[in-house]
Amino acid sequence: MTVNDIVHKLGLTVFGGEKGLDREITGGYVSDLLSDVMGNASEGDVWITLQTHKNVMAVASLKEVAAVILVKGLKPDDDTLAQSNEEGIPLLGTELEAFDVAGKLYALIKSK
Amino acid sequence: MKFKYEIEGGNFSKAGNASSEVKKILKQLNVPPPIIKRLVVALYEGEVNVVAHAWNGCIYVEIEPERIDVKIEDKGPGIPDIEQAMQEGFSTASQAVREMGFGAGMGLPNMKKNADQLNISSKVGKGTIVELVIFLNGKR
Numbered sequence: 072m073t074v075n076d077i078v079h080k081l082g083l084t085v086f087g088g089e090k091g092l093d094r095e096i097t098g099g100y101v102s103d104l105l106s107d108v109m110g111n112a113s114e115g116d117v118w119i120t121l122q123t124h125k126n127v128m129a130v131a132s133l134k135e136v137a138a139v140i141l142v143k144g145l146k147p148d149d150d151t152l153a154q155s156n157e158e159g160i161p162l163l164g165t166e167l168e169a170f171d172v173a174g175k176l177y178a179l180i181k182s183k
Numbered sequence: 184m185k186f187k188y189e190i191e192g193g194n195f196s197k198a199g200n201a202s203s204e205v206k207k208i209l210k211q212l213n214v215p216p217p218i219i220k221r222l223v224v225a226l227y228e229g230e231v232n233v234v235a236h237a238w239n240g241c242i243y244v245e246i247e248p249e250r251i252d253v254k255i256e257d258k259g260p261g262i263p264d265i266e267q268a269m270q271e272g273f274s275t276a277s278q279a280v281r282e283m284g285f286g287a288g289m290g291l292p293n294m295k296k297n298a299d300q301l302n303i304s305s306k307v308g309k310g311t312i313v314e315l316v317i318f319l320n321g322k323r
Binding site for chain 1: 195196198199200202203206220223224227228231283284285287289290292293296297
């Protein structure tokens with residue numbers, strides 16, 4: 072499953088990083104603590120968070136996550152968006168809360 | 184091969200830049216991905232610690248065929264009790280830094296988990312030196 076697939080199936084907003092929409096998804100990680108993501112997320116995960124600042128993309132890039140989903144209608148900071156485009160890591164958004172979008176994503180990944 | 188990167192204290196917009204540069208170099212050198220992953224976690228935590236706590240600092244990376252040595256040296260407030268700082272959950276980060284999702288007291292434990300060797304020395308009011316080693320031949 073690619074990032075593009077979940078964008079369509081979950082009706083996600085694409086803020087930036089369109090270059091990476093064909094990235095392959097292998098799992099997900101939900102956390103707002105950057106060190107927790109650094110320590111525990113895996114390459115290919117979709118990272119679900121409410122953090123919108125630029126360091127999110129630094130962590131996303133270092134960990135090579137497939138994409139980042141911002142929850143509850145939150146919008147990325149301008150420099151976060153710029154780095155998403157630069158890195159080619161899709162920065163996505165949903166109106167849903169983390170629990171709901173994680174549940175839907177989990178079901179999608181497990182159904183494959 | 185030796186590399187040096189400077190870190191600005193307090194400037195979160197640049198946090199991770201040095202780690203990202205080192206990662207690129209390690210990839211070019213065909214260092215095995217699991218090693219790169221471990222080094223990047225440890226290095227990023229070290230870099231963020233300098234940004235969050237110190238006034239300025241430097242990262243020195245030395246890559247040899249059998250090992251990677253990293254030294255992170257900062258001028259800053261230092262760590263009065265290193266043993267306490269190593270405990271998971273212990274943090275002295277400001278509220279603003281915590282709200283960004285840093286300062287959860289996971290940084291140093293993350294470094295310990297991912298490095299083969301970790302040595303920290305610190306002088307209160309002067310600064311901190313963190314040295315870590317990752318072996319490339321899988322020896323821990």
